[in-house]
C-alpha cells in the first residue's frame with residue numbers, strides 16, 4: 001500500500017490540534033481539509049488496520065469482492081453537479097462496469113416463473129423500468145407533499161395513498177427490489193419524504209441530482225483504493241494511528257481527551273467523531289463524558305441503521321442461469337433471500353463460480369444471529385426452490401459480514417424512519433463544545449451514501465480548520481428545535497407544519 005503505516009503517537013504530555021476519530025471516507029476527507037488549511041498537528045485514530053471504514057473489500061479465493069459499498073451511485077449529467085466519489089474514481093482510475101438491470105430472471109418456490117409485470121407495475125423509488133405512469137413515482141408525490149406543507153409519513157403510507165397495495169408474493173418481491181434493496185429497510189420503516197429527496201439528490205438530474213447511473217467497482221485493488229490513494233497524496237505516517245479502538249471520549253469547551261482500549265490517552269483541542277450513528281447509539285462501545293445533551297441524544301436515537309448483507313457463495317462450477325440478476329419470491333416471507341447477483345458473468349468475473357444473495361433490514365438482523373452453517377442451510381433451501389431438480393453441491397466458500405453486530409459499524413448505513421424532521425438532521429451534525437460530528441449519517445442530501453460521508457467530512461474539516469486557525473468557529477446549531485433550514489430556507493418549515 002502507498003499509505004504510511006501507523007504513527008508512534010504522542011501521549012498525554014503533548015496536545016494535538018485535532019483528533020479525527022475514525023478513518024473512513026469522512027475522516028480522510030476532513031484530514032485533507034486540515035492539511036489544505038496548513039494544519040498538520042492532527043491524528044486520525046482508527047480501530048481497523050487500514051483506512052476505508054465501510055469501503056471494505058474481501059479476498060474470496062482469488063477474487064476481490066466488496067462486502068461493503070460497491071457502487072458509485074450517481075455520476076454526472078452534462079455539466080451538472082458531479083458526484084465527488086465519481087471524481088475520485090476517475091482520478092484514481094477505479095475499474096468499474098455497469099449493471100444491466102433488465103437482465104433479471106424471476107423465481108418462486110417452484111423454480112422459474114415470470115413476474116416482470118409485477119415489477120413493472122410496482123411503484124418504486126423512481127419509476128420502475130418500463131413503467132409509464134409518472135404517478136408511480138414515490139418522490140414525485142413526496143414533492144407535492146412538501147409544496148403543500150404536508151407532514152411526513154412512512155413510505156408504506158405513501159405507496160398505499162398511491163393505490164399500491166400488496167396482493168401476493170410477487171408484489172412483495174417487486175416492492176422489495178425497488179425499495180428495501182436500496183434503503184436496507186422496509187417501506188414502513190422509512191420516511192417517505194427523506195427517502196424521496198435522498199433519491200433525488202443522487203439520482204435525478206432534473207431535480208438537482210447527479211445522474212441515475214450506477215458504476216459497479218470490479219477493481220481487484222478493492223473499491224477502497226481510491227480513498228487510500230487519495231489519502232497517500234497528503235497524509236504522513238505521523239497523522240495516522242491504526243489498530244487503535246476508542247473507548248472513552250471526554251469533552252468540554254476547552255478540549256477533548258480520548259481513551260483507547262489499550263489504556264493510552266490522547267489529548268487535543270478539538271475532535272471530530274466520524275463513527276456511524278449506530279456506534280453512537282451504543283454507549284457500551286464508546287462512552288461520551290459528559291453524557292450528550294438531550295437534543296443531541298434525541299437526534300442520534302431518531303435515526304436507524306439499516307443493514308445490508310451480501311452473502312457470497314463460491315462453487316467449483318456455475319450451475320445457475322446466465323442472467324446478471326435473479327429475483328426470488330418466497331411464498332411465506334418477505335425479503336427472504338430475494339436478490340441474487342451472479343459474478344460469474346462476462347461483465348464481472350467470468351469463471352469465478354461466485355453467486356451472491358443480498359438480504360436487508362430485519363432479515364439481516366435475524367440472520368446475523370445464526371451460525372454460518374444455519375445460514376448456509378437456509379440459502380441452500382432457497383436455491384433448491386429456485387432450481388428444482390438440480391443437484392446443487394455445497395459451495396466451496398461462503399463469506400458475509402455481520403454489520404449489525406460489528407461494534408465498529410452497528411449496521412450498514414443510516415436510514416431516516418418516519419417522520420423526518422429537519423431539526424433532528426441539524427442536531428445530528430451540530431457540535432457539542434469542542435466535539436464535532438461527521439459521516440454519511442450527518443448528510444441531509446446524501447445520508448447512507450459515500451458522497452454523504454465525503455461532503456460531510458469536508459464540511460467538518462473546514463469548520464474545524466477555521467476554528468484552529470483563529471478565523472472564527474461556527475456556532476453550533478444544536479439545541480432545541482429551531483426554525484431554519486440552511487439548505488432550503490423557504491422550502492420546508494416543519495415548525496409551521498406542526499404548530
Ligand SMILES: Cc1cc2nc3c(=O)[nH]c(=O)nc-3n(C[C@H](O)[C@H](O)[C@H](O)COP(=O)(O)OP(=O)(O)OC[C@H]3O[C@@H](n4cnc5c(N)ncnc54)[C@H](O)[C@@H]3O)c2cc1C
Pocket residue numbers: 021022023024025026027045046047048052053054055067068069070071072073244245246247274275276279285286308309310403407408409411412413438439440441448449450451452453
Ligand atoms: C454493505 C454496504 C453496502 C453499501 N453500498 C454502498 C454503495 O454501493 N454506494 C454508496 O455510495 N454507499 C454504500 N454504502 C455506504 C457507504 O459505505 C458509507 O456511507 C460510507 O462508507 C460511510 O463512511 P463514513 O466515513 O461515514 O463511516 P465509516 O466508513 O464507518 O468510518 C468510520 C470509521 O470509524 C471506525 N470506528 C468505529 N468505531 C471506532 C472506535 N470505537 N474506535 C476507533 N475507530 C472506530 C470504523 O472502523 C470506521 O473505519 C454501503 C455500506 C455497506 C455497509
